[in-house]
Amino acid sequence: MRTLRTARSARTVRPARLLAVTGAALTALVLTACDNGMGTRDEGSAERSTSTSRSTGSSASADGTSGSTTGGSTSTGGGGSTTGGSTADKASSKGGTTDPSAPENRVTCNGSNTTVTAQPVSRPLNHLLITVKNTGAKYCDLYYNPTVRFGEAQSAPRVFEESQPQAVVTLAPGESGYAGVLLAAADGSGGEGTTEKKVVIHFQGAEAGSDAGSPASPALPAKGVYVDNSVAVTYWQSTMEDALQY
Structure with missing residues (x-):
């Protein structure tokens, strides 16, 4: 009877060890699949990063290049010039500049x-x-x-x-x-x-x-x-x- 119990116990241990080894191997495979050289990452974060990248790329495409965006700033400078003209007009109305043609x-x-x-x-x-x-x-x-x-x-x-x-x-x-x-x-x-x-x-x-x-x-x-x-x-x-x- 003692011999029979020992045999059953040995059979029970082997499957448990096999499951443990198999589980460890599967975990290693999952980690390897998720690791792209930048460490383990959250899939939701990856999707948000991709979305942000696409949005930035779309903005640059609308302007042509990143330099075009700077060109947009130059256009704003033109608006500043217009504002400068308004400032000159205000100075004139306050007497800063006298218009000799005005009656x-x-x-x-x-x-x-x-x-x-x-x-x-x-x-x-x-x-x-x-x-x-x-x-x-x-x-x-x-x-x-x-x-x-x-x-x-x-x-x-x-x-x-x-x-x-x-x-x-x-x-x-x-x-x-x-x-x-x-x-x-x-x-x-x-x-x-x-x-x-x-x-x-x-x-x-x-x-x-x-x-x-x-x-x-x-x-x-x-x-x-x-x-x-x-x-x-x-x-x-x-x-x-x-x-x-x-």
Whole structure:
């Protein structure tokens, strides 16, 4: 009886050992199949990784290349340029930049928004230079020519019509405009003249012959200036050279 039990026990152990070996072999095969060189991984993670990779690839394909994506950033920069333009417009509306063409930024020059001087010059002979400087905060326009009155004269001097500029002289704040006055003929052909110690400068508006407002009374030299019947004045000019060539 003891011999029979021993034999049965041996048969029972062998199948158990066989199952253990078989189970170990199967486990090794499963691990080998799952291992792709990066260690054991979760199948769900693998699928998510593949999905992410495909999504990234699709995005790059839509732009062409990764460089195209950078190009998209350049396009955004263009939008920045547009924004910059809006910023400039805002600065303009706040007074950062004054638009001289806007009616609200322009006035007519006269004695209230300018300083006026009248000085004899050595060349050419018998000439007076009138200088008008814009002292206001806005652009001002010098229309036509100054209307000049020496002493108690009732009439204004004639105008050098050939001196008319192509456009109205406009002065920005701080800028100056000019007009020249021929006081007397150098050869004495102007007849008998007088010495004048007072002059009044009147300004014209946009309509010829109109009054632009306050006149100016610049000081003349203490000895006065000699004026005869040849007296004549130029249109307003943007340079003193142009004002003194007539």
